[in-house]
Amino acid sequence: MFSSLKGWQIGVLLGIVLVVAGGTYGAIAFIGGPDNANLGADEQLIPVQLGNLINEVSVNGSILFPNRETxxxxxxxxxxxxxxxxxxxxxxxxxxxxxxxxxxxxLDKAVAQARVSLRDAQYILENFQKASDLEIAQAESKVSNAKLALN
Known part of the structure; x- marks a missing residue:
């Protein structure tokens, strides 16, 4: 069958077959789109590699405890x-x-000691007020005597 064809005709025929095959592959690749087309918005295509899988999330912020009481x-x-x-x-x-x-x-002992200290302070205050009344009377007496001496 190919014996009746000339060399240049076989070359053209091979070229046409290669162009049709390349065009078909290109059309399928273009229509099929990239490999990521079937992935969701939160999905990612990662090539397989030998090693450890490390999944990290870094965030900035603070934690609040709304119902915490001291x-x-x-x-x-x-x-x-x-x-x-x-x-x-x-x-x-x-x-x-x-x-x-x-x-x-x-705590009971501390309360008892505080009550004793309060009672002692009240006693000292009462004695001081009484002494002050006496001292005031003596001072008034001296002032009266001095006025009499001046007259």
Whole structure:
């Protein structure tokens, strides 16, 4: 069949076959689009490589705890027990964590000492006020005597 063809005709025929094959491949590649065309917006095509997969997310910002409260106790000491659990709702004035017996005894002792100090200070104040009345009377007497001496 090809024996009746001349050399230049075989070359032209081969060229036509190559152009048609190349055109077909190009058309399929153009119509098919890139490999990423079937991926979603949050997907990415990554070529396979030998090694460790490292997935990192770096962010900037701060964490807020909107329902966080700081507990403040009026006195230092040890807590005997915790009466509430995480997530429980509490009301103002409700006991949360009472002091242990040793701490309460120490606080009672401090209150007693403060009462004694208050009583002593009140006694000193009363004596000072009484002495002041006496001293004022003596000073008025001296002023009266001095006025009489001048006349």
């Amino acid at each position: 507990l403040v106790f009026g006195s230092p000491g040890s807590v005997a027990e915790i009466l509430v659990e995480e997530g429980m709702r509490v009301r103002a004035g409700e006991p949360l964590a009472p002091f242990d017996g040793e701490t309460i005894a120490g």
